[in-house]
Amino acid sequence: MFKPPNNMATRFRGYLPVVVDVETAGFNAKTDALLEIAAIPIVMDKEGVVHPGETCSRHIIPFSGANLDESALAFNGIDPYHPFRFAVDEKKGMLDIFQPIRKAVKASGCTRAILVGHNPSFDLGFLNAAIKRCHIKRNPFHPFSTFDTATLGGLACGQTVLARAVQAAKLSWDESQAHSAIYDTERTAALFCAIVNRWRDFNLSSVK
Numbered sequence: 001m002f003k004p005p006n007n008m009a010t011r012f013r014g015y016l017p018v019v020v021d022v023e024t025a026g027f028n029a030k031t032d033a034l035l036e037i038a039a040i041p042i043v044m045d046k047e048g049v050v051h052p053g054e055t056c057s058r059h060i061i062p063f064s065g066a067n068l069d070e071s072a073l074a075f076n077g078i079d080p081y082h083p084f085r086f087a088v089d090e091k092k093g094m095l096d097i098f099q100p101i102r103k104a105v106k107a108s109g110c111t112r113a114i115l116v117g118h119n120p121s122f123d124l125g126f127l128n129a130a131i132k133r134c135h136i137k138r139n140p141f142h143p144f145s146t147f148d149t150a151t152l153g154g155l156a157c158g159q160t161v162l163a164r165a166v167q168a169a170k171l172s173w174d175e176s177q178a179h180s181a182i183y184d185t186e187r188t189a190a191l192f193c194a195i196v197n198r199w200r201d202f203n204l205s206s207v208k
Contacts, residue, residue, distance in 0.1 A: 004200045006048035009109030015111040017042040018101055018140075019052070019189040020117050021181045022126045023076045025062065026069035029129035032091060033062035035078050035182035037127075039097050040189045041104035042116070050196050052189035056091035059085040059180045063133060076179045085092055091134035102141045111204050113140045118153075118162045118188050120146035150192050158194045162188065169194045 019040045027034025031078040038057035039083060044050050061079050062068060073080070079169050080087075085141050088096070101113050112185050124146055125155030166173045179181040 004048055004124040005011055006044070006046060007109065007197070008042075008044040008050075011044065011048075011050075012110075012114065014074050015145075016105045016108050016112035017113070017116045017192065018048075018104070019122070019185050019192060020115040020123050020127065021185040021188060022123050023078060023179065023181045024072065024126055025078075025080065026072045027122075028067070029125040031067045033068055033080060033084060034060050034064035034074070034077075034126050034130050035062065035087075036060060038098055038181035038185040039101060040185050041101060041108075041113070042106075042189065043108070048200060050193045051171075052186065052193060053104060055182060055186060056097055057185075058096050059087035060093045061087045061089050063090050072188065084149055090130055091136070094130055094134055094136055095140065098136070098138070098140055102138075105140060111150065112142055113148060114142045114145055116147040116149065116188065116192050118149045118184070120148050149188050149195075152195050153191060156198065162191070166191050187191055 008016060021038050023033055023036035024032055036059055038055060040055050041053040042050050043053040068080060107114050115124050150160045154160040154179055157165045157168035159165040159168045163173050163178065171190050173187065185206055
């Protein structure tokens with residue numbers, strides 16, 4: 001029986017889980033604008049229980065020539081050029097997100113971050129496309145491996161939709177706040193931690 005370690009450096013083979021959610025102006029990472037990004041490193045206490053760390057987020061100005069799909073904007077309710085978004089250009093936004101992630105990786109004793117997301121191929125695709133556009137050389141994330149809370153939610157809670165998985169895990173969900181990068185990241189982080197901690201508790205009870 002697996003006995004979970006009490007330190008992050010060895011819990012996930014040297015990878016630090018970092019929950020990420022993006023809001024975009026479409027589904028094509030190469031052509032459609034990245035509009036919002038939020039990230040939350042996962043932290044572990046001395047008992048081996050994981051918790052969401054501090055949230056870092058940025059509103060992003062669409063890159064030059066980016067496609068803005070009207071149906072996508074209607075869905076997420078984002079006005080890309082609203083002055084009160086206080087958006088920054090894509091490269092600054094990415095670097096602002098990566099800086100605390102690198103610090104969290106170092107502080108945890110891990111070697112690299114691994115993206116946690118709900119259907120994370122979407123988020124990772126936009127992340128990698130932005131990295132390429134901005135010529136960012138130091139990417140803290142593994143380039144293709146991820147943890148998927150849709151899969152974990154299906155396994156642990158019998159639900160693959162984020163809202164339903166969160167509620168099935170007995171966590172709060174506010175539909176009025178959904179589809180913002182910060183809120184979805186915070187709920188995804190809470191779900192991921194709940195599942196990991198329940199697995200820890202199950203394994204610890206089994207080895208007693």
